[in-house]
Amino acid sequence: MEFNVVKETTYRVKSVWKTLQGEGLFAGRPAVFVRMVGCNLWSGYADTRERDAARTGANCPMWCDTDFTKEGSRAYTAAELAQEMRSVGGDVRFCVITGGEPLLHLKAELVEALHQAGFFIAIETNGTVSLQEACWNEEENRLEAPDWIVCSPKLPQEQLTLEYFDELKLVLPDYHPAKYSDFAQRQRLNEVQNNQLPLLWLQPEDGDRLHQATQMAINYALDNPEWRVSVQTHKILNVE
Numbered sequence: 001m002e003f004n005v006v007k008e009t010t011y012r013v014k015s016v017w018k019t020l021q022g023e024g025l026f027a028g029r030p031a032v033f034v035r036m037v038g039c040n041l042w043s044g045y046a047d048t049r050e051r052d053a054a055r056t057g058a059n060c061p062m063w064c065d066t067d068f069t070k071e072g073s074r075a076y077t078a079a080e081l082a083q084e085m086r087s088v089g090g091d092v093r094f095c096v097i098t099g100g101e102p103l104l105h106l107k108a109e110l111v112e113a114l115h116q117a118g119f120f121i122a123i124e125t126n127g128t129v130s131l132q133e134a135c136w137n138e139e140e141n142r143l144e145a146p147d148w149i150v151c152s153p154k155l156p157q158e159q160l161t162l163e164y165f166d167e168l169k170l171v172l173p174d175y176h177p178a179k180y181s182d183f184a185q186r187q188r189l190n191e192v193q194n195n196q197l198p199l200l201w202l203q204p205e206d207g208d209r210l211h212q213a214t215q216m217a218i219n220y221a222l223d224n225p226e227w228r229v230s231v232q233t234h235k236i237l238n239v240e
């Protein structure tokens, strides 16, 4: 007898947890976070920082504050992940998909499952992956995209393929606004923002250079008031 086994797509997830969104417009808002494994700009292992920074040309491998390695991760189907997120989140229906680089994983199928489970979906991305390519719904011939896109670029703007975003977050001192002026135009006008105000953030790099980076961010915003300073509030509140 022949069996036609259709293998379901699974998603490699480091962790699912309930916390407060720490950064950007939704700072302070209860959220279910999903951290996907792996990134295209750094392997995630400390001994490869310099090598990976030289290879990718991004500085973030030198100071990324996140463990997105595969150790302790789990594979979920879209339905299993939606269920786990409902179970972890209780009444929370705001989720943030991050990583690592979440657009290496996210597909229309998962976006659909999370929407069906009632979630408003935000993502945090480095801008190197096209939404069109990641989240195209082949059957219905349309884009099945997350609802809210936060982009924190680490490569020169000419190399970024992300078509649009809702918030732009540059980590200082390595990523200067002057180098992202064309890319900043890809911010979309959206209903949440009542089609107004650009959301342009300067986020000081946490680590040895935090003090210097914070001063830079403050001074730049005071001189260029379309930019705002983003504080990583979860680190102050001491939540994950």
Ligand SMILES: C[S@@+](CC[C@H](N)C(=O)[O-])C[C@H]1O[C@@H](n2cnc3c(N)ncnc32)[C@H](O)[C@@H]1O
Pocket (backbone or CB within 6 Å): 039, 063, 064, 065, 066, 098, 099, 100, 101, 102, 124, 125, 126, 151, 152, 153, 169, 171, 203, 204, 205, 206, 207, 232
């Ligand atoms: C860990 S990244 C994951 C998502 C995606 N790979 C990206 O870079 O946007 C999540 C956010 O943390 C920021 N980030 C990482 N390390 C940081 C640090 N040491 N200080 C401040 N922000 C940091 C990133 O710029 C990004 O906005």
Ligand SMILES: Nc1nc2[nH]cc(C(=O)O)c2c(=O)[nH]1
Pocket (backbone or CB within 6 Å): 019, 020, 021, 022, 023, 066, 098, 099, 124, 234, 239, 240
């Ligand atoms: N609480 C909390 N808020 C966050 N906002 C963006 C984060 C990320 O790592 O993508 C993050 C995070 O790691 N924790």
Ligand code: SF4
Pocket (backbone or CB within 6 Å): 039, 040, 041, 042, 060, 061, 064, 065, 066, 068, 099, 100, 101, 126, 154
């Ligand atoms: S900041 Fe984002 S892009 Fe850079 S290494 Fe960390 S997860 Fe990857």
Ligand SMILES: [Mg+2]
Pocket (backbone or CB within 6 Å): 065, 066
């Ligand atoms: Mg973080």
